[in-house]
Amino acid sequence: MSYAASMTLPGESDVVSPVTHEVSNQSPPLDDFDPLDCDPALREALAEHGQSEATELLRPLARQAGSATAREHGRLANEHPPVLHSHDRYGHRIDEVEFHPSWHWLMDRAVSEGLHAAPWAPDAPEGAHLRRAAGFYLWSQAEAGHGCPISMTFAAVPALRHSPDLAEAYEPGLRATDYDFGLRPPGEKSGLLAGMSMTEKQGGSDVRANTTTAEPLADGSYRIVGHKWFTSAPMNDLFLTLANTPGGLSCLLVPRVLPDGTRNAVRLQRLKDKLGNKSNASAELEYTGAIGWLVGEEGRGVRSIIDMVSMTRMDCVLGSAANMRAALSEAAHHVAHRAAFGDTLNRTPLMRAVISDLAVESEAAVGLAMRLAAAIDRGQRGNRAELDLLRLALPATKYYVCKRAPTVIAEALECLGGNGYVEESGLPRLYREAPLLSIWEGSGNVTALDTLRALHKRPDTVEPLLAELDRAAGQDERYDHQLRRLRDELTEPRPERARALSERLVLTLQASLLLRTAPAEVAETFLTTRLDGEGHTLGATGTRSDVLLDRVTPRKD
Structure with missing residues (x-):
């Protein structure tokens, strides 16, 4: 495209400005691609855990996630963040949050695909958690913020089952695949969403410092008074909240609208102005006599x-x-389309090393995530060893993988140079989103210490972990050396070493999985860069892999 402009100056005839430049050497928009096609690690993980057929079942969702339509809805949902309306035009308190239509489009598709609750259905197929995990992973690539209410609804179902009466009343709505937005009595809605309302300003992760109280009433409900400092998706229908009852810190179910149609006494004070996660509303709120029902036992x-x-x-x-x-x-x-110094960037040795490093980090993360999802499936079927593996590996994985995301995304952004630093590229949005998941549900220190807590509380959880790791023993001396070091550290875990232990545990797990399931060159790249690498930044070892570059580069029809 040539750039020229026509302009008329006072007292002059029309003049055409000179052509200044041709627009060239630009990578085309990454629209309408299939994320499954360039993610063999996901396909291999599904096959490894007996879910090969899920790949084609997930294909329509993947293609929609990579579509220009979904990517534009993701952009718009973040360009137009939610707005709190505390009162209506007449001065009535309403405490409602208005979302852009693109938010509703994204939510509707996530719910219709069952990403919020499908594995909890009585007729859920074998491997339902693994399939849902793969779908959540693919669809979250379109837009991350709306994953919050989807995730909280998914997680609320097993918690509600501590009170069978509440589960019977609300679980069918939570499992429904209808996205039914708006504050109405739960019994009148075709689908429900749940949230969490746990932390308070004086305690944060230390929920035992909570001061919110819940007074038992004659009808079996509780009257709740207090505040919550961080409640995500406040327009959801139901919230699990923590409050102090006469029996101690307890969990209660708090609906936004009571069964008789009246608004519950939940007052939204303001929405958080967050670093990222702009599409999703997170609120500070007060309970001014809200009504809730006990989940589980008082004090538990x-x-x-x-x-x-x-x-x-x-x-x-x-x-x-x-x-x-x-x-x-x-x-x-x-880098596959941008040329510099006489060739495309992805043909230069140093850029190949960077993309290879980014790729192996991604493949190790998705492979381990799918292994843990498969463990949930097996644990749900009564496999105690898989539950023990989860108890130890999940907090460590949450610590390490979430901690790596900002580093990986920053390096990916830099691959685009200055173009990656501008909002139009979409990468700044990913970069701002990255720290959130390391903080949510326990920041780094909390999750690393939870790994130690699992070891101290249940030392026998080490055996399923080591059994998993021993499956790759003997294949590579670097791996065997790492495994020996991990065994030694597991015998005497110390609080000041919680982060180091968690990192070593996850790196060893990732190496084990790649050695057993990935192409040899992928495993070799990981071992070289993660277990005996000399650099501490991505690409520093200079290790590059043609296989990895070919595996992860998106292709468009």
Whole structure:
């Protein structure tokens, strides 16, 4: 395209400005591509866990995630963040949040695909958690923020099952595949969404510092008074919240609208002005006599929500893997089309090393995420060893994979140079999103210490982990050396080493999976750069892989 302009100056005839330049050497928009085609690691993980047929079942969702339509809705949902309306025009308190239509489009598709609750259905197929994890990972690449209410709804179901009466009343609506937005009595809606309302300003992750109180009433409900500092998706229908009852810290179910149609006394104070996650509303709120119902037993609130925490931590791993994969796709696509110094960037040795490093980080993350999702499936069928593996590996994985996302996305952004730093590229949005999942459901120190807590509370959880790792023993001396070091550290875990232990545990797990399931060159790249590499930044070792570059570069018809 040539650039010229016609302009008329005072007292002059029409003049045409000179052509200044030709627009060339630009990578085409990464629209209407299939994220499954350039993600063999996901396909291989599904096959490894007996779900090969899920690849084609997921194909329509993947293609829609990579479509120009979905990508534009993702942009618009973040360009037009939610707005709080505390009162209507007449001064009545309404406490409603208005979302852009693109938010509703994204939510509708996520719910219709069952990403919010499909594995909890009584007739869910074998491998339902793995399939849902793969779908959540693919669809989150279109837009990350709306994954929050989807994830919280997914995680609320097992928590509600601590109170069978509440589960019977609300679980069918939570499992429904209708997205029915708006504040109405839950019984009148075709589909429900759930949220969490746990933390308070004085405690944060230390929920035992909560001051919110819940007074039992004669009809079996509780009257709740207090505040919450961070409640995501406040327009959802139901919230699990923590409050102090006479029996101690307890979990309660709080609907936004009561069964008789009246608004519950939940007052939205303001929406958070967050670093990223702009499409999703997160609120500070007050309970001014809100009505709720006990979930589980009084004084066992943490126990009641532990299943919820595990499921949302799983989605933190999936969301981080999705964000890394989205950034990798943009970087690999750009360097495949952008020329410099006489060749495309992806043919220069140093750029090949960077993309290879980004690719192996992404593949290791998605492979481990799918392994943990498969463990959930097996644990649900009564496999105790898989539950023990999850108890130890999930907090460590949440620590490490979520911690890696900002680094990976920053490097992917830099592959585009200055073009990656401008909003139009989409990468700044991914970069701002990246730290959230490391913070949500327990920041780095909390999750690393939870890994140690699992070791101290249940030392026998080490055996399923080591059994998993021993499956790759003997294939590579570097791996065997790493495994020996991990065994030594597991015998005497110390709090000050919690981060180091979690990192070593995850790197060893990732190496084990790649050695057993990935092409030899992919595993070799990981071992070289992660277990005995000399550099601490992506691409520093100079290791490059033609196989990895070919595997991860998006292709368009």
